[in-house]
Amino acid sequence: MRRRLASVQTGATIVSGVLVASDERMGAHDPTPGHPESPRRLHAMQEAVATLPAGRVTPIACEPAAADTLSLVHERSYVDWMLALDDTRRQLDPDTAIGPGSVPAARLAAGAALAVTRRIVEGPARRGVAIVRPPGHHAEPDRAMGFCLFNNVAVAAAAARAELRCERVLIIDWDVHHGNGTQHAFETRADVLFCSTHRTNFYPGTGDASETGHGPGRGYTVNAPLPLGADDALIGAVYRELITPIADAYRPDLVLVSAGFDAHADDPLGGLRMTDDGFASLCGLVRDIADRHADGRVALVTEGGYDPATLARCVTRCIDVLAGGEPPPWPEPDDDAAPAIAEYVRRLRRIHATTWVFPSHGPS
Template structure:
């Protein structure tokens, strides 16, 4: 039997509501979920996720930080960092559900119930540090999923590819000295959060397991394709992972307001296809993507649609 692609999503992801006008808004779910469900009603498995047990959050985040986020359940909206990361009432549970989607995806890919997966979740995660919120992110979903794959399923090596327009400083920091997780990022530089220089390559046992590709303002599909051919795919070939996770931010699209990179939805489709082929060569096709950024609703829709079409392709 041919295995299907799964999409993990819930209408509950709209319950985390930053202040009006915030780019990381519930509209990213409420406006896109009905359209994507209509487009892919029968071609993918739509799965309602379950919340992550807190024990797995603790494998990445400090108890003090987890408690700080948990306490926001009882009060009014709280600014968790010095910038624009808010939490209140339902935010903690929604963040647990986002992480849960990724853990559910790991379980089902490992049990061969599904071929691959896209976790259509919010809030995003890749800026979240072990001890702090940052950049709209509460818990680092992809980092927790990687730790879960290693510890729960006994995998030896996980490759994380981050193509969000912003560098995933949190994910890099969490695994900077860990040789079991290769973190590769393509991001606009210089740009928020200011990390991700090409000289940041890991340290101690993790030396050589971090790869930062700084993309110049105005970079296009061809720039990214060259980076994949010359750097990303060779890194995967060399590392030989047991699973590939993608921090799939779509804010490097040419129409996104938070970046100055000029990718098209066709570019995202090509990148997805290249990673899917690498996953099939090295890790039995085990590949899970998790939504990070993407703030223009129309370009986000087109990019996710192209990404799913590539995941589905034979």
């Protein structure tokens, strides 16, 4: 990545543009030929970002995450076990395998999320993207799962709390799959608010709307399971009418995004119908939350998305929005669909009304 983007990096003091952390070595994770989570995904995103106008992005270096940092989220025994598997081949679960290059790639993926998070917290740059693989949000504290080895966004959030003096971290997970690992890492805590939209009755099977957190974390897990075929209008309503009011009440001082693009209509696995414009609008909504509460500090960490061309388009659209571009307006639902969407949002609001107060206008 540093080499691919060298033409736009003219000096170490550049702080303008969107910070982008990535690394060629994440492409070395390729244990199963034909696997949908392929190196092509990474290369498509990197090559697309390299075509952006000079000044739009600022590449930053990343280092492999240290064992101590990974252990902020993962059990130390799991971290040590995984690091000891370096340079070996092993099937970790039915979907997840490692080979030579996989463990360094996973450490770099977490390291890229950390690098962007550290830089935007320290400033003066305020917006960043970690273009990474393997993805992270299914990785549990004690095991790999669903293509994920270490939970990149969770490690970044935990480090922001433990090491960077952030007090309230909002994680938005817009990947089509539920971020089970991230939820489980933080579901007993109020200092990290986890909000996820994902397809219902789909891998990994968690993320029911009734899962709202436990103990001190009760109310700080927000799940919006979406029906097959959900489109920009429905997803936009969830973000505008449910997640935005909760985020505004929470007032995060850092916003992180598990930015999968497998809810796109062109994705071969996801089954939802988001568009390029929908992701740009969604990124704009998240950017605006960060602007209102977090001094603009927002970082996207890539997750799933299995059509490389779609990934490339959506990542660059999001970077344009993070750089200050005007996102397209959300589409209004069709008259036929509007009542059902309003009722769906009302039902979700009722679940969370014990913790959060919603504005009286709109669905109630």
